[in-house]
Amino acid sequence: MNNLQLEKILNEKLSPHLIKDYAPNGLQVEGGAQINRIVTGVTASQALIDKAIELKADAILVHHGYFWKGEPAPIRGMKGKRIRALIKNDINLYGYHLPLDIHPELGNNAELARLLDIEVEGGLEGHAQSVAMFGRLTASLTGEEFAQKISKTLNREALHIAPDNAEKVIETVGWCTGGGQDYIELAAQHGLDAFVSGEISERTTYTARELNIHYFSAGHHATERYGIKALGEWLEKEHQIEVIFVDIDNPV
Template sequence: MEESMNHLELETLINSELSPQLIKDYSPNGLQVEGKADIKTIVTGVTASQALIEYAIAKKADAILVHHGYFWKNEPQQIRGMKGRRIRSLMKHDINLYGYHLPLDIHPTLGNNAQLAAFLGIHSVTGLEDHPQSIAMKGELAEAVTGSEFAKRIGKALNREPLHIAPENADKLIKTVGFCTGGGQDFIDLAAEQKLDAYISGEVSERTTYSAREQDIHYYAAGHHATERYGVKALGEWLAKEHGLDVEFIDIDNPV
């Protein structure tokens, strides 16, 4: 039988699992837009775009759970334009919006980084930064592979061909890997400092090319959206399995 839960109880439940209070973030984590009190059906996705909201409306969902929600630091505070349309749609249909950013990146099993490591066969995972809430991680492959072989593995796992920037020694084998989903490309310098063979993130900057070439490290830009599909999907599956809620993950295509 389908279970239901109070919208504030759901926030407390997710907070108890993700511990957002332990990390300083760029947006509020938790219930961002309040809707109906009783939740049975949840739609999950990477970003609370209008397309995801329209799907939730069509499904008559009670809540949307995303990695990229609203009210980011330094963004305009006015609720107008695109943000206004999105929030009006949520409120008109009484849909709750929950957003979890960095806490969902770093969770040791449900998080984006943990899910990426599992997909790519990276084990012995620890923090790249020297503190418990490290946003970037590192680990090892079971066997060393070439740069092109690892690019194929990433492409197969994420269904998206990554951009591969090889070091000057392009034949360097890969055994140790640093990674941070989304926009974590600037951790490449810390990965190189720790003598890792490769580093993966979602995005790439102009400067990343030279960091890879000049510091003897393979770099893979695997897509911000593509690398961050799986944390919120895993969180939704956990809610369905452990708490009986009706949860559906929707992948709104994004080439970035």
């Protein structure tokens, strides 16, 4: 497959033109024109690049790529080393951030809902491009039971901040993978029983307690493994190209 053809296929599937993002979506670093093997992963770290080189991949497809808004422009230091490795080995780098979070079929939020048995009802922000979602558990759970379910499913111990009424049963849930902790207030305004995100901030603890809502922090990396994995599996099935998912462990 041609590298520009792959970008076109991904853009048609993920529609990055529909959402304002913090980084460019699509082909971020151009490598060789012909792509036969793709490595997917959460973040374009040096460890993922090294693994892609070892696997003789022609492309890397990630959720967290490069050139974030506000970051220093010079290609030097860690950033320079990463990009030199890509160019030296003729590897294309594709990154899709918010478009992969919100995709209704392959997105991080959609995949987390599937894994946690949540029936999606809509976006917390009230529109199709909402990066935070809400829905209903297929079976109600206590806070302790839901924490155990998250921990077992994601293989990462979830941090649970319980409301004053710790026995409050959970039926409705809001969630946003990654650094979506500040959507907790919107979840409380919707009258939801619980909110799940990847990261937690110091302020989140007090917000959860004072708004009387269960809160679960399940890890930025752990909650965002599944969208990029699903996207790679879709590419392999629909376009007959070899895709290898590489999970570089990250405890955050």
